Amino acid sequence: MENTFKFIIQTRKAFIQLIDSLTLEQLNEIPPGFNNNIIWNFGHIVVVAPALCYLRSGISEDTAKVKYLKSYVKGSKPAYTVSQEELNDLKALALSSIEQIESDYHTGVFNHITPFATDTYKETMSTIEEVIQLSAGHDNLHYGYAIAQKRIINTYK
DSSP states (O other): OHHHHHHHHHHHHHHHHHHHTSOHHHHHOOOTTOSSOHHHHHHHHHHHHHIIIIIITTSOOOGGGSTTHHHHSTTOOOOSOOOHHHHHHHHHHHHHHHHHHHHHHHTTTTSSOOOEEOTTTOOEEOSHHHHHHHHHHHHHHHHHHHHHHHHHHHHHO
16 A cells, blocks of 8 residues: 555655646636536545545545535536635645545554445445545546646647
């Protein structure tokens, strides 16, 4: 699992570099052909990993534990212009939330999870290792969307 956590952190750092290369206006822009924007894709990965690891797994029922969950949950879309303050918070949470999941993993917090089927893939996650590995792939998927959105934004500006 060490490599999986390492890959998640690497992807998130690369995503932060992509974000840092754009203006706040560009991050909030919804490119033609998309129903979301770069900052939504980033916020989405920030909230989904802890939501899956803690909420969907049955470890916690406290949705307030996942900051910004309602703004970036599956099925949502950008409903407001994200501020610099929120962006800075999301960037910090992108790394700290994974570090917390990794710490909790090593201390046994996830030893007994309630299996659940993912909404997107309909696959049953029976172990936290499966959930974390799914999160790594999910992060890369949305990072790829953000790369495509950046190309579109840079093409017509």
